[in-house]
Amino acid sequence: MATKRRSIGRRAQNKQEIRRRIVKAALSLFQSKGFDATTTKAIARKAGIAEGTVFNYFKTKEDIALHFFEQEVDQAMAAVRNNPRLRKAPLEEKLFALLNSQLEYLAPYERFIGAALIHALKPASPLGPFSHRAQELRHRYLGFVEELIEESIPKRKQSQLTFFAPEVFWIYYLGALLYWLHDSSEGKQNTTAFLDRSLTIGASVLRQARR
Amino acid sequence: MATKRRSIGRRAQNKQEIRRRIVKAALSLFQSKGFDATTTKAIARKAGIAEGTVFNYFKTKEDIALHFFEQEVDQAMAAVRNNPRLRKAPLEEKLFALLNSQLEYLAPYERFIGAALIHALKPASPLGPFSHRAQELRHRYLGFVEELIEESIPKRKQSQLTFFAPEVFWIYYLGALLYWLHDSSEGKQNTTAFLDRSLTIGASVLRQARR
DNA sequence: GACACGTCATGAGTATGCTCATATATTCCA
DNA sequence: TGGAATATATGAGCATACTCATGACGTGTC
Numbered sequence: 463m464a465t466k467r468r469s470i471g472r473r474a475q476n477k478q479e480i481r482r483r484i485v486k487a488a489l490s491l492f493q494s495k496g497f498d499a500t501t502t503k504a505i506a507r508k509a510g511i512a513e514g515t516v517f518n519y520f521k522t523k524e525d526i527a528l529h530f531f532e533q534e535v536d537q538a539m540a541a542v543r544n545n546p547r548l549r550k551a552p553l554e555e556k557l558f559a560l561l562n563s564q565l566e567y568l569a570p571y572e573r574f575i576g577a578a579l580i581h582a583l584k585p586a587s588p589l590g591p592f593s594h595r596a597q598e599l600r601h602r603y604l605g606f607v608e609e610l611i612e613e614s615i616p617k618r619k620q621s622q623l624t625f626f627a628p629e630v631f632w633i634y635y636l637g638a639l640l641y642w643l644h645d646s647s648e649g650k651q652n653t654t655a656f657l658d659r660s661l662t663i664g665a666s667v668l669r670q671a672r673r
Numbered sequence: 674m675a676t677k678r679r680s681i682g683r684r685a686q687n688k689q690e691i692r693r694r695i696v697k698a699a700l701s702l703f704q705s706k707g708f709d710a711t712t713t714k715a716i717a718r719k720a721g722i723a724e725g726t727v728f729n730y731f732k733t734k735e736d737i738a739l740h741f742f743e744q745e746v747d748q749a750m751a752a753v754r755n756n757p758r759l760r761k762a763p764l765e766e767k768l769f770a771l772l773n774s775q776l777e778y779l780a781p782y783e784r785f786i787g788a789a790l791i792h793a794l795k796p797a798s799p800l801g802p803f804s805h806r807a808q809e810l811r812h813r814y815l816g817f818v819e820e821l822i823e824e825s826i827p828k829r830k831q832s833q834l835t836f837f838a839p840e841v842f843w844i845y846y847l848g849a850l851l852y853w854l855h856d857s858s859e860g861k862q863n864t865t866a867f868l869d870r871s872l873t874i875g876a877s878v879l880r881q882a883r884r
Numbered sequence: 885g886a887c888a889c890g891t892c893a894t895g896a897g898t899a900t901g902c903t904c905a906t907a908t909a910t911t912c913c914a
Numbered sequence: 915t916g917g918a919a920t921a922t923a924t925g926a927g928c929a930t931a932c933t934c935a936t937g938a939c940g941t942g943t944c
Binding site (some may be wrong): 684687712733878 | 900
């Protein structure tokens with residue numbers, strides 16, 4: 463009986479545990495060796511499982527990285543939503559807070575982001591096998607940005623421009639990441655300045671374009 | 674003597690010829706099968722050489738694709754320079770012509786661009802081995818864009834904003850490519866409309882920001 | 885408790901980008 | 915012209931992301 467009770471859900475428990483161990487091992491290796499230099503064999507070894515098992519949980523090595531970015535995006539959206547000071551702030555401040563939150567989260571992993579990010583987050587091409595999950599993440603992110611824009615600029619005041627805005631912002635986000643990755647100024651202050659300046663301009667264009 | 678004369682420069686001749694054959698074979702395969710599905714073995718076979726030889730000419734498979742983009746960028750810059758009608762046109766028209774020229778060149782190879790482009794052109798990360806050549810291409814391209822901006826907006830009238838402009842344009846270019854790749858409208862007219870609209874705004878921001 | 889069923893870990897195997905020691909072709913020089 | 919020196923082609927071999935047939939193990943039923 464006791465044995466039976468203990469064994470209930472053992473499989474599910476184990477699955478969760480293994481998944482957790484893979485992610486933990488992978489992130490640690492990505493951070494210390496970079497993405498490319500981390501082999502799936504090493505991930506498996508560090509997680510204490512067979513190499514094949516990794517692929518029972520993640521379709522590809524990049525998929526593990528994608529899981530990381532899902533957490534990153536979720537965390538950033540929550541940070542903006544849960545900050546009451548931002549509730550009535552202008553659009554550019556909200557977006558600035560969003561991006562800042564993302565970059566802070568990414569900072570400790572800078573080393574592997576350059577290699578993995580763009581591959582993992584780019585809009586799906588018919589060639590790539592990772593399209594669905596990445597597309598979904600992108601969709602969720604863009605939906606959030608759209609909400610933020612609508613909060614600041616009521617629908618009836620929007621121009622045709624606002625239709626494009628989330629797409630443009632997605633590209634801008636990629637650009638900001640690239641900028642950040644190559645920013646060697648102290649504390650990445652150049653990036654901060656760049657974000658500040660460009661978001662101000664962007665938001666003002668959106669506002670002025672209303673008709 | 675005759676033999677000797679014939680053999681002079683034979684090596685150099687052969688080198689050029691083989692290089693040409695590799696590029697030709699690779700492009701044809703990229704176009705028909707896509708980038709990922711094209712193996713280096715197949716490229717070598719189609720070019721009539723051993724697999725190892727490919728790597729005597731190009732450091733990596735992606736490097737072959739990069740060569741293609743070099744041609745693409747060179748061709749587009751020349752197209753803008755050699756068009757007398759553009760000599761005195763406003764900035765946005767020059768940039769529009771530049772991008773249009775690039776997209777036209779890329780059109781027949783759309784299938785493999787999604788897979789290869791971003792990898793090949795992104796700014797170097799310390800991890801990537803392709804940094805130097807890609808960086809150089811990017812540099813040349815940005816220098817050209819800077820020239821175009823200076824032609825339209827004299828140095829003394831520029832704001833701090835114009836300092837960022839080429840970097841921003843580079844990101845914008847990547848974005849435009851992504852947009853184009855996923856544009857299923859007839860004749861890619863959505864992309865054309867997008868370029869037109871966004872460049873107009875961009876140029877006007879640059880002009881207004883002068884101080 | 886034992887048996888049947890389904891799920892999941894396993895690791896040898898596969899495909900492929902790339903390397904490297906060797907063979908071959910070309911050039912140079914006497 | 916012949917032979918040394920150099921450049922280049924070659925393909926077997928390596929590393930590694932990913933697959934798949936197999937067996938071990940958890941789960942539900944009697």
